[in-house]
Amino acid sequence: MALCAHCQKPLTITIEPESDDEDADDDVPMDSEPDTLPDDVHLPCGDHFHWECLLEAYEYSKCPACNRSIVASSSSSSSAEEQIIVDLNNEGGLQQGIDIAPILKEESYLRAYPEERKCRAFLEFCSEGDHRAIAELLKSCGEEMAAEDEDGEIVTEQVGGPSKSADEILRYQDPIGDMASGLHAAVANGHREVAWLLLLLASEYPELDFPALVFQEAGALGVMREDQAGKVDIRTLKDAHGRTAEDVARSVGVIWNGWVGTGRLALLGTVSGSSGGSGGAVTVRG
Template identity: 30%
Template structure:
């Protein structure tokens, strides 16, 4: 197995951490993840539909987007499966094409990328050091994951992010929203925190006043 990237020729480690950073394709060529990601994002794919301004995150991309030629030997991999070696260990048969297609889709649609980051913040509270994502609460309280139908309150409550739930309610998030499975926000609250949690959320929302 190669010890250097077939694109930049540098060792297959992260220069900042010294940890492994390699993407091995079935054709046996190996790359840094950022190198092959850059190749993918700059590849001349057929034109796609223009960006919309919807506040709903789209469903997953078609599997046809998963194909990609090796940057070195130009062998077409469809789907683009790879062996990843990074700080998380070894991952075999990872669908790299699907992951890169999703990243490219959101890079071309900044408003949707921001929305996805905001839903991630609602789930994990990972807004970054500058807290920019949290500041989007007023604009993105209506964000919905189209695949599940979950709104921001579903996501925050499902992950017991009660501080985020309160902020979202203050910003006008819809406590009555239903997901694609017919679950209301309070159903999720009840699953996670019981009836006491429901009472607290209802009180925070000002229902019944």
């Protein structure tokens, strides 16, 4: 049987029985045993790893054990993105031919920059169209929890560990994803509710031009626009290709009819591909 090339242990993971009540140990049958589940990432070079062991030892293009290349170029993508195709066997069963390159890239980045974990979650919520999750994430910024240290002293720490402020999260641009902002992500995936929420919270788009339902929903979610003076307007943000969210909307098509050219997704006068991010915010209803 193959062993993990990193820790030399069997390619399994042990799951202890769980109890909802710490004091309810008597409810757990005496003969209950931990579940043993497969945990095997089979790389193209032939080596096997536990998932966590692979994350710990991961190097961008080479196997941590044999130093052979594990990347391949996508044959179906015009951008020829590099892939890492593996067979993955875990609690979900055997999955063959899975590309784990995006996951490895993001997890490696988060291990180096844990303070950006909420930023990464924010981008995912924008892509998925989950405006409620976005609101809850933003409200959690700056929250603290009290706990005792080893000496019994009360200390406070940020919920979820170190993270960015709400303003920083709203304007976050993905350094491992073409510098796309949350507005880029929402537009690319056709999520109008998220786009409206981001415009409300991170732009100077005139309040009178928002539908009343946008304010009602924001109020129900417990978030509202703050003074935007001196803050970066999210509509000016450009990705690594020099595109504003409006440029992305043009490529997406019909779902953004009435938004392009109105000042909703880019300040009027903003020129794609330029380094400037300012322009007159003249609004035309669409």
